[in-house]
Amino acid sequence: MNHSLGPTYEQLLGSHWVLWYKTSNRYSIVDENFKALLDAYLQSESINTFRSNLDIANADTIADRIQYYLEQCHTQDIDQTVSATLSFKPVIPSFSIHYECFGQRFQINFDSELVKKTIHPSIAHLEVNTTKKPNVVFDVYLDQDQLCLFKNKTLLRSAPKKDYHLIQGKFVMELLSLIHQKEESDWVGTFHGSTISDGTHALLLMGESGKGKSTLSALLVAHGFELVADDVSPLLSKDLHIYSNPSAISLKEGAFEVLNPLVRSFEEIPETLFNKSKGPLKYLVPNPLLKGSYSCKALIMVNYAKGKPTKLEPLSIKTPLETLIPESWLSPKPKHARQFLDWLAQLKIYELTYSDTASVVKEISTLFKTLPNAQD
Amino acid sequence: MKKDNNTDKITRKDAIKKMGKYAALTAVGTFVILNPLKAQSSSPPDPGGNPFD
Numbered sequence: 001m002n003h004s005l006g007p008t009y010e011q012l013l014g015s016h017w018v019l020w021y022k023t024s025n026r027y028s029i030v031d032e033n034f035k036a037l038l039d040a041y042l043q044s045e046s047i048n049t050f051r052s053n054l055d056i057a058n059a060d061t062i063a064d065r066i067q068y069y070l071e072q073c074h075t076q077d078i079d080q081t082v083s084a085t086l087s088f089k090p091v092i093p094s095f096s097i098h099y100e101c102f103g104q105r106f107q108i109n110f111d112s113e114l115v116k117k118t119i120h121p122s123i124a125h126l127e128v129n130t131t132k133k134p135n136v137v138f139d140v141y142l143d144q145d146q147l148c149l150f151k152n153k154t155l156l157r158s159a160p161k162k163d164y165h166l167i168q169g170k171f172v173m174e175l176l177s178l179i180h181q182k183e184e185s186d187w188v189g190t191f192h193g194s195t196i197s198d199g200t201h202a203l204l205l206m207g208e209s210g211k212g213k214s215t216l217s218a219l220l221v222a223h224g225f226e227l228v229a230d231d232v233s234p235l236l237s238k239d240l241h242i243y244s245n246p247s248a249i250s251l252k253e254g255a256f257e258v259l260n261p262l263v264r265s266f267e268e269i270p271e272t273l274f275n276k277s278k279g280p281l282k283y284l285v286p287n288p289l290l291k292g293s294y295s296c297k298a299l300i301m302v303n304y305a306k307g308k309p310t311k312l313e314p315l316s317i318k319t320p321l322e323t324l325i326p327e328s329w330l331s332p333k334p335k336h337a338r339q340f341l342d343w344l345a346q347l348k349i350y351e352l353t354y355s356d357t358a359s360v361v362k363e364i365s366t367l368f369k370t371l372p373n374a375q376d
Numbered sequence: 377m378k379k380d381n382n383t384d385k386i387t388r389k390d391a392i393k394k395m396g397k398y399a400a401l402t403a404v405g406t407f408v409i410l411n412p413l414k415a416q417s418s419s420p421p422d423p424g425g426n427p428f429d
Contacts, residue, residue, distance in 0.1 A: 027410045034405025161428040169417035275427045330412035
């Protein structure tokens with residue numbers, strides 16, 4: 001059999017194997033039974049040998065399905081996010097704003113109020129009044145139906161305007177690389193989730209949209225925890241730490257009532273209306289971090305469930321990964337894929353069900369105390 | 377124009393495809409295949425809301 005069809009890397013996590021295929025940058029989670037069959041298939045001299053060795057009635061079906069499985073694992077997606085070739089158009093911007101973070105100065109030019117709303121509200125707290133020359137100048141503007149992001153007049157990415165979240169994502173990647181003095185190729189990935197720290201370790205909060213990740217982050221920040229990152233949590237290859245993302249916490253209207261009594265001057269935070277489907281948003285500015293990065297020790301799948309008691313339970317890796325991987329950007333480099341699997345292996349995995357604020361804060365405080373004390 | 381009325385007939389291969397990301401091998405194990413995003417992104421907007429329209 002063609003051994004090269006097998007996964008490039010494999011990692012046993014609890015009762016599941018997580019396999020990575022270099023050709024497609026796809027991850028696969030399989031149970032032990034399937035893994036045993038897959039290994040037997042790959043080690044067989046031929047399909048016929050595999051079938052005869054199985055010696056069961058449905059050997060043909062199993063062989064077909066393993067073949068189908070491997071085809072899927074090696075199928076490369078067409079990258080639909082490749083930017084059109086657009087050259088920089090020198091126009092007088094409607095807004096030209098200076099920002100500073102971690103000693104790095106940057107300027108963003110926006111061509112309209114609407115375009116400004118794609119990026120500015122989440123970093124408005126970084127705005128500075130200065131005439132000093134910025135390290136980097138970004139331009140964000142609409143060129144017909146394409147929303148374009150330029151860095152020092154070089155196109156970073158363009159996307160149809162309805163896909164503005166891709167421009168936001170690319171900008172965040174650039175911002176993280178700028179303030180932490182890294183290159184994009186230094187990151188293992190950017191996870192769709194929020195990272196919270198007690199000043200020593202960090203926890204990654206993830207879950208489907210509307211399950212209360214950002215609300216929980218804001219709650220924990222109101223109770224003295226540090227926000228490392230909201231929405232986009234970046235993992236650096238060099239030390240496998242999650243680095244701080246200075247963007248403010250974006251809160252939907254549903255969270256306002258819970259947070260109003262807990263966050264000082266919450267009512268005074270202006271509401272931003274950008275996308276009607278998301279409703280009005282408030283951007284909660286996190287406190288400055290004590291450190292620029294933290295070692296993440298646990299992955300928590302957040303599940304806000306009205307009326308349910310707070311419960312933190314160990315969870316198999318399968319369910320969280322089914323949400324995390326499709327919503328995260330993960331570097332296709334083999335070194336980074338191996339690091340991601342190793343990083344997963346050291347994490348504790350939990351599901352957190354909550355509705356009551358006091359008990360959920362207590363539960364997270366207790367969890368932080370049980371984490372190992374290693375500083376790495 | 378000839379109308380194709382065979383749309384409800386699918387091959388076995390199609391049936392497996394239609395199982396989506398889950399394809400269960402009953403009694404012999406299960407697998408799931410996951411695709412990371414090809415490009416960095418922030419939270420995508422819910423369907424139906426495009427602020428630029």
